[in-house]
Every structure is written in structure tokens, then in C-alpha cells.
Amino acid sequence: xxxxxxxxxxxxxxxxxxxxxxxxxxxxxxxxxxxxxxxxxxxxxxxxxxxxxxxxxxxxxxxxxxxxxxxxxxxxxxxxxxxxxxxxxxxxxxxxxxxxxxxxxxxxxxxxxxxxxxxxxxxxxxxxxxxxxxxxxxxxxxxxxxxxxxxxxxxxxxxxxxxxxxxxxxxxxxxxxxxxxxxxxxxxxxxxxxxxxxxxxxxxxxxxxxxxxxxxxxxxxxxxxxxxxxxxxxxxxxxxxxxxxxxxxxxxxxxxxxxxxxxxxxxxxxxxxxxxxxxxxxxxxxxxxxxxxxxxxxxxxxxxxxxxxxxxxxxxxxxxxxxxxxxxxxxxxxxxxxx
Amino acid sequence: xxxxxxxxxxxxxxxxxxxxxxxxxxxxxxxxxxxxxxxxxxxxxxxxxxxxxxxxxxxxxxxxxxxxxxxxxxxxxxxxxxxxxxxxxxxxxxxxxxxxxxxxxxxxxxxxxxxxxxxxxxxxxxxxxxxxxxxxxxxxxxxxxxxxxxxxxxxxxxxxxxxxxxxxxxxxxxxxxxxxxxxxxxxxxxxxxxxxxxxxxxxxxxxxxxxxxxxxxxxxxxxxxxxxxxxxxxxxxxxxxxxxxxxxxxxxxxxxxxxxxxxxxxxxxxxxxxxxxxxxxxxxxxxxxxxxxxxxxxxxxxxxxxxxxxxxxxxxxxxxxxxxxxxxxxxxxxxxxxx
DNA sequence: ACGATATCTGATATCGTTATTATATTATGC
DNA sequence: GCATAATATAATAACGATATCAGATATCGT
Numbered sequence: 111x112x113x114x115x116x117x118x119x120x121x122x123x124x125x126x127x128x129x130x131x132x133x134x135x136x137x138x139x140x141x142x143x144x145x146x147x148x149x150x151x152x153x154x155x156x157x158x159x160x161x162x163x164x165x166x167x168x169x170x171x172x173x174x175x176x177x178x179x180x181x182x183x184x185x186x187x188x189x190x191x192x193x194x195x196x197x198x199x200x201x202x203x204x205x206x207x208x209x210x211x212x213x214x215x216x217x218x219x220x221x222x223x224x225x226x227x228x229x230x231x232x233x234x235x236x237x238x239x240x241x242x243x244x245x246x247x248x249x250x251x252x253x254x255x256x257x258x259x260x261x262x263x264x265x266x267x268x269x270x271x272x273x274x275x276x277x278x279x280x281x282x283x284x285x286x287x288x289x290x291x292x293x294x295x296x297x298x299x300x301x302x303x304x305x306x307x308x309x310x311x312x313x314x315x316x317x318x319x320x321x322x323x324x325x326x327x328x329x330x331x332x333x334x335x336x337x338x339x340x341x342x343x344x345x346x347x348x349x350x351x352x353x354x355x356x357x358x359x360x361x362x363x364x365x366x367x368x369x370x371x372x373x374x375x376x377x378x379x380x381x382x383x384x385x386x387x388x389x390x391x392x393x394x395x396x397x398x399x400x401x402x403x404x405x406x407x408x409x410x411x412x413x414x415x416x417x418x419x420x421x422x423x424x425x426x427x428x429x430x431x432x433x434x435x436x437x438x439x440x441x442x443x444x445x446x447x448x449x
Numbered sequence: 450x451x452x453x454x455x456x457x458x459x460x461x462x463x464x465x466x467x468x469x470x471x472x473x474x475x476x477x478x479x480x481x482x483x484x485x486x487x488x489x490x491x492x493x494x495x496x497x498x499x500x501x502x503x504x505x506x507x508x509x510x511x512x513x514x515x516x517x518x519x520x521x522x523x524x525x526x527x528x529x530x531x532x533x534x535x536x537x538x539x540x541x542x543x544x545x546x547x548x549x550x551x552x553x554x555x556x557x558x559x560x561x562x563x564x565x566x567x568x569x570x571x572x573x574x575x576x577x578x579x580x581x582x583x584x585x586x587x588x589x590x591x592x593x594x595x596x597x598x599x600x601x602x603x604x605x606x607x608x609x610x611x612x613x614x615x616x617x618x619x620x621x622x623x624x625x626x627x628x629x630x631x632x633x634x635x636x637x638x639x640x641x642x643x644x645x646x647x648x649x650x651x652x653x654x655x656x657x658x659x660x661x662x663x664x665x666x667x668x669x670x671x672x673x674x675x676x677x678x679x680x681x682x683x684x685x686x687x688x689x690x691x692x693x694x695x696x697x698x699x700x701x702x703x704x705x706x707x708x709x710x711x712x713x714x715x716x717x718x719x720x721x722x723x724x725x726x727x728x729x730x731x732x733x734x735x736x737x738x739x740x741x742x743x744x745x746x747x748x749x750x751x752x753x754x755x756x757x758x759x760x761x762x763x764x765x766x767x768x769x770x771x772x773x774x775x776x777x778x779x780x781x782x783x784x785x786x787x788x
Numbered sequence: 789a790c791g792a793t794a795t796c797t798g799a800t801a802t803c804g805t806t807a808t809t810a811t812a813t814t815a816t817g818c
Numbered sequence: 819g820c821a822t823a824a825t826a827t828a829a830t831a832a833c834g835a836t837a838t839c840a841g842a843t844a845t846c847g848t
Contacts, residue, residue, distance in 0.1 A: 169502075170805055171806080184532075208546065506834085
């Protein structure tokens with residue numbers, strides 16, 4: 111087993127000093143070098159198939175070229191797709207992405223933060239379950255850029271990337287109203303996250319703005335998973351006396367669960383119920399019928415988070431940076447006009 | 450902005466030398482230490498909220514505690530679930546998982562290998578698109594454990610973790626035969642991967658073993674994605690003169706696409722067609738009807754790969770290690786007995 | 789009380805790189 | 819031809835940790 115190739119081996123083979131090799135690897139300002147020397151070095155690098163050791167580089171003040179992504183639920187297609195686009199962003203800049211799922215456990219989240227801290231990652235992007243202000247500020251003090259997604263932590267001076275969930279809730283509801291629906295039910299998340307609260311507020315505000323009544327009986331709370339969508343839709347349908355004709359689901363998974371429940375009962379979508387989801391997960395475009403939904407700006411969030419990290423590393427944290435990106439209505443086949 | 454906390458700061462605060470701190474951090478054999486001293490050090494560590502720098506540790510010969518996962522398609526639920534269980538395995542051992550999706554591009558794959566090499570990861574787990582023997586052996590010579598999944602590369606002395614795809618094909622087909630089906634169609638992948646070939650071979654062999662004819666017209670090839678499942682099922686149904694009653698799909702995504710096509714044509718599952726998929730992705734348990742499928746041993750693959758890496762690092766590569774794990778039939782509601 | 793051994797801690801070289809500083813070589817101006 | 823500047827390379831000290839070796843103190847037997 112040949113041993114590891116280091117900058118020393120390259121220098122030896124090229125017949126120059128390690129400084130010269132380093133100069134080829136990472137040129138400084140005002141660095142002169144003969145083309146011939148540079149050629150010799152590049153030749154040796156190629157011949158030995160040498161790769162600089164990022165750990166060693168980073169010890170000398172360069173970054174580790176790793177960012178950590180901490181998400182609460184790696185089985186949720188929305189986060190999977192977020193991870194996917196973030197990976198793409200990282201790839202383009204030759205960064206590695208370390209994915210961590212906290213599984214909604216605070217302990218796990220903290221353990222992962224520890225790990226990322228030890229790895230001295232260049233930044234952490236997190237949709238946090240339970241990080242507190244002090245912990246966050248400590249991380250910042252230690253020089254680790256950290257970006258929040260979707261959830262702000264009051265008192266912490268940390269950038270946050272937000273989806274404009276309120277707008278999404280409005281868009282979904284308005285779409286249904288525009289199609290003539292007057293009784294619109296809603297399957298919501300448990301009301302402990304800001305994103306759920308804002309989507310629901312978009313829903314209720316839009317109803318009221320259009321002179322429609324908000325009927326508490328038509329709002330069901332649960333976890334934003336397939337199973338709960340199924341279960342809660344069954345509950346809603348049981349009291350069909352309420353006679354709603356449309357349904358806004360706080361995410362696509364829930365919408366798909368609800369669709370399943372509806373179809374199981376022999377009803378049709380969109381003839382009997384119009385449905386709008388949220389997230390625009392890839393599944394929603396191949397469901398039966400394809401689901402009308404609200405697309406989250408995941409590309410913008412991923413790019414925004416990554417760029418903020420790079421800027422932060424370079425120039426320090428400038429000011430509290432809260433960024434909102436707008437959602438977009440994606441019309442497919444799960445809604446129908448009525449009168 | 451407070452600067453980074455290092456072992457030096459801890460030593461200073463505890464009033465000991467950095468050697469002593471290091472001894473607390475990573476005890477050697479025959480290391481003695483007074484409880485009092487150890488306590489002082491631990492106190493200082495806690496007070497300063499110190500985390501050892503893995504980069505520096507790894508420079509001194511310890512690992513980086515990172516493994517890289519390279520997969521061809523991060524949008525395929527099967528790989529997503531594989532990544533999920535692998536992350537769990539890593540988490541338990543306090544390793545980080547760097548996920549890389551090659552998107553079926555050889556260039557991307559190579560770029561990622563470069564990145565992982567530079568990061569000096571402790572191991573690479575890869576379902577490769579196009580790595581060649583030389584490249585692999587070079588990695589090994591450089592001391593980077595690499596584990597293949599699903600695809601062997603002839604000539605390379607690299608451990609491979611296999612799903613027993615042949616068995617899976619047999620189990621699926623036998624299940625349908627046991628239910629009385631005589632004409633069983635198959636939607637296969639494009640025949641350039643070993644796993645597809647073996648699943649299909651399981652299918653044909655099992656048909657023959659049971660005295661049934663292999664009808665080429667009932668075998669459709671395509672990509673193993675939802676869309677192709679939909680499309681190919683439509684093609685199969687068009688020539689309904691062939692009169693098949695059951696369908697084996699080479700993965701669940703394809704099966705779900707086929708189900709959609711069947712239901713769109715007003716037919717029922719399992720009354721009109723019995724269907725078996727492959728992979729047991731989480732989606733398959735919530736489809737309508739829930740899909741009978743073949744579960745891949747992803748936990749075993751993930752654990753096997755990880756453990757092999759650790760063993761390799763410790764003891765070197767012992768011998769060519771090809772491991773097969775068996776699939777398992779998961780019976781749900783997409784198949785029906787006929788006579 | 790002395791040396792031998794056991795127990796505890798510190799000084800230092802090292803890992804693979806880069807940044808700073810120093811040194812060597814060539815070119816330029818007068 | 820000689821000082822000066824411009825160009826090109828090398829020597830060396832860090833970065834943050836660990837492992838080796840050496841030094842200091844405590845314990846013990848005789």
C-alpha cells in the first residue's frame with residue numbers, strides 16, 4: 111500500500127521546494143513564477159495524482175469547504191428536495207454538504223451541532239427544533255456562521271431565510287375562492303411552528319377579506335404527515351353536513367393523504383372536492399389527479415443561505431438579515447370551478 | 450467576536466500543559482492521571498465550551514470522522530432511504546455523512562471523488578455510474594477505503610455490498626404464480642445494470658421453473674422512473690389481447706406509475722391486475738392500494754458498508770469482500786388470487 | 789535513608805499545508 | 819560595471835491537535 115501523497119512528494123518529484131508547489135496550488139498576490147517551474151510542478155501533481163489536503167489547508171485559516179445542513183425530518187420530501195438543491199449549490203462551488211437529520215429531537219440536534227462544530231464546518235444551515243438564543247450566539251462568537259430556515263429564534267442575531275408562508279396561504283385560499291368555493295376546509299399542522307401559523311393566517315385572512323366566514327369546525331390540526339392527512343380528512347368527511355367543497359392542506363403530504371381518504375370513500379377529485387396543497391414536492395405532479403399546490407422558493411432559500419455564509423465568512427456579519435421569498439401558485443388538476 | 454477556543458486556552462484556564470489536556474481528551478494506554486487534574490481540565494473544557502478540532506486531530510493520524518456517500522440519483526426514494534439509514538449508522542458512531550449525488554454523470558462522479566479525496570474522508574460508499582478499475586485501485590493505494598454498492602467493477606479489489614436481486618425477482622414472481630397467475634408481465638429497467646439484469650433473470654427463471662412460458666412481448670424496458678412505468682403500462686394495456694393478469698415492476702416508482710395508468714383506464718387493482726414492485730420505498734405503503742413489494746436489505750447494506758470501512762481502516766483490507774443480503778417479500782394489497 | 793519503581797505531568801516534534809520573510813538570480817538604468 | 823529594482827525560489831514559523839520522550843513527584847522495600 112503506497113502511502114499518502116503529500117505536497118512534499120510533489121516538491122521532490124518536481125525538484126522544487128514545497129513553497130513553490132504551494133504557490134502553484136494557491137497563488138498569492140504579487141507572486142511571480144516561471145512558466146517552466148509551474149509546468150514542472152503541475153506535471154508532478156498530475157503524475158502523482160496529488161490532491162491537497164483540505165484539513166491542512168483549513169488549519170492555516172482557509173475554510174473547510176464543508177457546510178452542514180440540519181433538518182428536522184429527512185423523510186419529508188420537502189426537506190429532501192431542499193437538501194437536493196442545496197447540494198447542487200454546494201457542488202458548483204466545490205463545497206461538501208454534510209447532512210444531519212435531527213428527527214425532531216433536541217438532543218439529536220445538539221449532538222449534530224457539536225459534531226459540526228468539531229468538524230469546523232464553514233457554516234450551518236438549520237431548520238431548528240429547539241436551539242436557544244444563547245447557544246446560537248455562542249456559535250456565532252466562535253466564528254461559525256449559522257443560518258436559520260423557516261424559524262426565527264428571538265433575541266439571536268442570526269440571519270433567517272423565510273418562505274412567505276402567509277402569502278402562500280393567501281394564494282391557495284384565493285385560488286379556491288376565485289373558483290367559486292364558499293366553504294373551504296383546512297388541514298393544518300400543529301400550531302407550534304411559525305410556518306404553520308402563517309399559512310393558516312393567510313387562509314383565515316383571505317376568507318375574511320372575501321367576506322367569507324371562518325368556520326372552526328372546518329379546521330383540523332395534526333402533524334404534517336401523510337397519515338394525519340388521511341385521518342383528518344376522514345374526520346371531516348364524517349360530518350359531511352358541513353358541506354365544504356374545497357380543502358386547503360398545509361402541505362402536500364397531508365393533501366395526498368386526504369386525497370387517498372376521499373377516493374377511498376368513492377368520491378372524486380376535483381368533482382366532489384377541490385384540493386390545494388403546499389410545498390410542490392415532486393410527488394405532487396404525479397399524483398392522481400396532479401395536485402394544485404403552492405411552490406416554496408427552495409432554490410432561493412438554498413442560494414440565499416449559502417451566499418450569506420460565504421459573505422459572512424469574508425466580511426463578517428453585517429446586520430440582522432431576514433429574508434423573505436415569495437411562494438407561487440402551481441395550478442394542476444385537483445381544483446374545479448363551481449357555482 | 451471572541452476568537453476560537455483551542456486546546457491552549459483550555460490548558461491555560463486549567464493551569465496545566467496542553468499535553469495534559471490532550472490526555473484527558475484522548476487517553477492512551479498506560480496513561481495515569483490524578484482525578485483532581487482531570488477534573489480541572491474537564492471544568493475548563495466545559496467553561497470554555499471547547500470542542501477539539503477534528504481537522505487537527507486527523508492530521509495526526511486519526512480519521513476525519515467523515516464518510517462520503519455517492520449516489521446516482523438523489524431524487525430516487527430508494528437512495529433517499531438508503532442515505533437515511535446510513536446517516537443513522539454514522540450518527541451513532543459520531544461520524545458525519547457527506548452526501549453527493551452524481552446525477553448519473555461520470556464527470557460529476559469524478560468531481561465528487563476528487564472532493565472526497567481532498568477532504569480525506571475515512572471512506573467512500575458509492576453506487577457508481579462509471580468508475581473504472583484503475584481509478585478505484587488508485588484510491589485504495591492512497592489509503593481511502595471505498596465500498597461499492599449494487600455494482601461490481603471487474604478487476605478492482607474492492608468490497609461490494611449486494612442486494613440479492615435475483616432472489617428478489619424470484620420471490621416476486623413466485624408470489625404471483627402462487628396466487629394462480631399464469632400470464633405475468635414485467636416492466637424492466639434498461640438492461641445495463643447488474644441489478645436490473647438479475648431481477649429480470651429471477652423473473653424468467655421462476656416462470657420457467659414453474660413451467661410457464663416467457664413471453665418477450667410481456668417484457669417492457671425503460672428507465673426505472675415513474676413516468677416510464679406509466680408509459681409502458683399504457684403500451685402493455687393497449688395490446689390487451691395478450692391478456693396478462695399480473696405485473697412485476699422492477700421498482701416501486703415504476704409500479705406506482707403503472708398503477709396510475711391502470712386506474713386511469715378505469716381498471717382496478719388488484720381485481721384486474723395484480724402488481725408487485727421492488728424496493729419497498731415508504732411511498733409504497735401509502736399508495737392506493739398499498740403495494741406488495743420486495744424489500745431491499747438497506748439496513749444491512751448501510752451497516753455492512755460502514756463496518757467494512759472501519760475494519761479496513763483498522764486492519765487493512767483483508768480479502769475481496771463480496772456480500773449478498775437477501776430481499777424479503779412484503780405482502781400488501783396489490784395482489785389477488787385468481788384461478 | 790536510599791535506590792527502584794510506579795504514578796503523574798510537561799516539552800517537543802510532527803501531521804500537511806500556507807504566509808511571511810529571506811535569499812538568490814536576472815534585468816534595467818545611467 | 820555597479821547600484822537598484824524586478825523576478826523567482828527557498829527556509830521557516832505557524833495552524834491545533836497527539837505521541838513520544840523525558841522529567842518530576844510519590845510510594846515502597848530493605
